[in-house]
Amino acid sequence: MNIIKKIQKQVYPSKDYIFHEIQIDGNKINFFYNEVLSDSKSINEFILYRLTKLKTKELKSLNNHLPNCNTKVIKEKDILSFLNNGFLILIYDKIYACELRANLDRGINMIQSELALYGPKDSFTETYNTNLGLIRRRIKTSSLKCIDKVIGTYSKTKIGIIYIDGIVKKDLVEHVKEKLNKIKIDGTIDSSYLRFSLEKNFYLFPTIMMSERPDKCCMALLEGKIVILVDTSPYVLILPSFFLDFFHTTDDYYQKASYTSFIRIIRFLAFLISIITPALYLSVTTRHYSLIPLDLLLVLKAGRTFVPFPAYIEALFMILCFEILKESDFRMSSTNGSAISILGGLILGDAAVAAGIVSPIMIIVIAISSIAGLIFPTIEINNALRSYKILLLVLSTFLGIYGVIIGIIFLIFNICTMKTFGYKYLSIDKNEIKDSIIKINTKVKKRNSKLTNNIIRGKYQ
Amino acid sequence: MIKKIVFLTFLCILTYIIIPIPKYRELNHLSIIKNITIECNEKCTITLEEIIPIREENKIHYQCKNYQLKGKSIINAKQELEKKNDKIFFYKDTKYLYTNCSNKKEISKIFHIPKEKIKPIPKEKANCNN
Numbered sequence: 001m002n003i004i005k006k007i008q009k010q011v012y013p014s015k016d017y018i019f020h021e022i023q024i025d026g027n028k029i030n031f032f033y034n035e036v037l038s039d040s041k042s043i044n045e046f047i048l049y050r051l052t053k054l055k056t057k058e059l060k061s062l063n064n065h066l067p068n069c070n071t072k073v074i075k076e077k078d079i080l081s082f083l084n085n086g087f088l089i090l091i092y093d094k095i096y097a098c099e100l101r102a103n104l105d106r107g108i109n110m111i112q113s114e115l116a117l118y119g120p121k122d123s124f125t126e127t128y129n130t131n132l133g134l135i136r137r138r139i140k141t142s143s144l145k146c147i148d149k150v151i152g153t154y155s156k157t158k159i160g161i162i163y164i165d166g167i168v169k170k171d172l173v174e175h176v177k178e179k180l181n182k183i184k185i186d187g188t189i190d191s192s193y194l195r196f197s198l199e200k201n202f203y204l205f206p207t208i209m210m211s212e213r214p215d216k217c218c219m220a221l222l223e224g225k226i227v228i229l230v231d232t233s234p235y236v237l238i239l240p241s242f243f244l245d246f247f248h249t250t251d252d253y254y255q256k257a258s259y260t261s262f263i264r265i266i267r268f269l270a271f272l273i274s275i276i277t278p279a280l281y282l283s284v285t286t287r288h289y290s291l292i293p294l295d296l297l298l299v300l301k302a303g304r305t306f307v308p309f310p311a312y313i314e315a316l317f318m319i320l321c322f323e324i325l326k327e328s329d330f331r332m333s334s335t336n337g338s339a340i341s342i343l344g345g346l347i348l349g350d351a352a353v354a355a356g357i358v359s360p361i362m363i364i365v366i367a368i369s370s371i372a373g374l375i376f377p378t379i380e381i382n383n384a385l386r387s388y389k390i391l392l393l394v395l396s397t398f399l400g401i402y403g404v405i406i407g408i409i410f411l412i413f414n415i416c417t418m419k420t421f422g423y424k425y426l427s428i429d430k431n432e433i434k435d436s437i438i439k440i441n442t443k444v445k446k447r448n449s450k451l452t453n454n455i456i457r458g459k460y461q
Numbered sequence: 462m463i464k465k466i467v468f469l470t471f472l473c474i475l476t477y478i479i480i481p482i483p484k485y486r487e488l489n490h491l492s493i494i495k496n497i498t499i500e501c502n503e504k505c506t507i508t509l510e511e512i513i514p515i516r517e518e519n520k521i522h523y524q525c526k527n528y529q530l531k532g533k534s535i536i537n538a539k540q541e542l543e544k545k546n547d548k549i550f551f552y553k554d555t556k557y558l559y560t561n562c563s564n565k566k567e568i569s570k571i572f573h574i575p576k577e578k579i580k581p582i583p584k585e586k587a588n589c590n591n
Binding site: 286287290294297298301302304310311399400401402405410413417 | 465473486487491515
């Protein structure tokens with residue numbers, strides 16, 4: 001009785017905690033649950049129905065009569081934790097916790113953000129067990145280890161560190177565990193919270209990849225990387241992630257090597273175009289005219305005839321407009337999104353040129369640069385590209401092509417000096433050189449020697 | 462880290478030496494000169510023929526504008542002309558430079574135009590349609 005009062009006091013004034021008492025041949029059984037987190041129908045059908053049919057003798061072995069396989073005898077201090085995880089708490093001679101969670105997930109849906117032409121279409125969900133299941137379904141071995149942790153003083157979010165024993169380096173696992181242990185946070189609502197804690201803040205490029213693709217995760221695990229699952233988040237963290245990993249997609253491994261190589265070169269060009277184009281255009285049209293052929297110079301000049309703003313203001317204005325359009329397109333449903341694209345992209349763009357606010361060439365330059373940035377499947381690299389694009393634009397405004405070169409030197413320096421979990425961010429291992437920018441089919445496939453001691457993946461022919 | 466920063470600074474300075482930073486000018490303030498005529502009599506008369514592209518719907522039309530100024534010398538006339546009009550005269554793509562002066566070498570230096578482009582003044586001066 002004392003326990004019940006304590007719990008009632010702790011959960012007061014929330015009304016979603018339901019407390020009941022039933023009597024079986026004069027014996028009192030108390031049970032309580034959270035009606036939002038637990039499935040009331042299952043409680044009625046599988047617990048109450050069975051309990052009311054029990055006799056006094058059978059109450060001595062109550063544990064055997066509770067239907068759910070996940071029924072535990074727990075201690076008093078753990079009651080609230082189990083209660084808030086959707087368990088039914090039953091108090092008789094001992095304290096029992098029966099797992100009767102309500103189905104609060106949306107099921108396994110189609111991938112939304114990392115689309116691929118080939119390969120599986122299922123994606124992670126907000127449920128931890130489902131996500132772990134999606135990985136275990138693909139890697140059916142007991143070597144696939146999962147270390148559970150709870151992070152968040154209030155959220156008590158379940159975290160899983162997943163790796164393949166025998167492939168991953170133990171030091172890396174220990175390093176990740178150590179870093180996670182240091183995190184003191186009130187709540188972990190999404191895996192992004194952990195990413196910010198694990199990553200160095202001053203890096204513009206991401207060193208941890210976020211993915212909602214189970215196949216991508218399994219590929220990473222087989223390469224000797226670690227995956228972190230976070231309950232309530234459909235995105236898992238893959239670490240360590242190197243610079244070239246962001247140029248690879250799952251499609252690369254489902255298609256012919258020649259096509260993959262071509263696409264990767266395109267991605268690399270898109271990376272350069274996205275960063276350099278606006279800055280290069282600005283510096284060439286404001287300081288280094290002699291680099292432009294006369295015919296093109298006349299066309300560029302004709303486009304700017306009626307534009308009242310300086311070219312750098314025009315460029316920043318266009319980047320701002322594109323970012324606003326992109327942001328509003330992300331937040332809207334697909335129906336409204338297409339309307340925004342038409343309104344923003346076609347009507348506003350055309351009207352801006354007709355009104356003489358921006359030159360058509362500037363629209364082309366910013367559009368090419370922004371579209372090139374969208375070629376990457378992960379949003380983090382897109383954000384990094386945007387930052388560098390604006391940095392180079394500012395440098396080119398003040399210093400012309402010299403500024404662009406300074407910016408590129410800074411970019412290369414930054415990428416070269418970056419580290420991800422003790423590994424160099426730009427490092428290309430000799431075993432992976434044939435699967436870096438150009439992909440060549442090899443008879444023996446090897447793993448990154450820095451990530452694992454188990455080098456040979458397998459023989460393909 | 463100090464080594465890296467020193468190397469980076471050296472690289473920036475080296476690039477600065479190799480690549481000059483020209484003055485910032487908008488394309489609107491750039492006058493693309495198509496032809497130049499220099500008449501050297503008692504005073505030097507410079508006539509610059511600017512080509513102005515104008516965008517109209519889906520076509521680009523070209524117009525011409527002439528700038529003329531007299532000066533004591535060619536350099537003097539050129540400087541006066543540039544001061545008077547708040548524009549940068551762009552000579553790199555000049556087609557011809559017509560002159561009756563004999564010191565072609567000096568003219569070539571002043572306007573950064575190769576000697577081959579310097580011609581004697583014809584009876585009818587070149588115009589935009591050429």
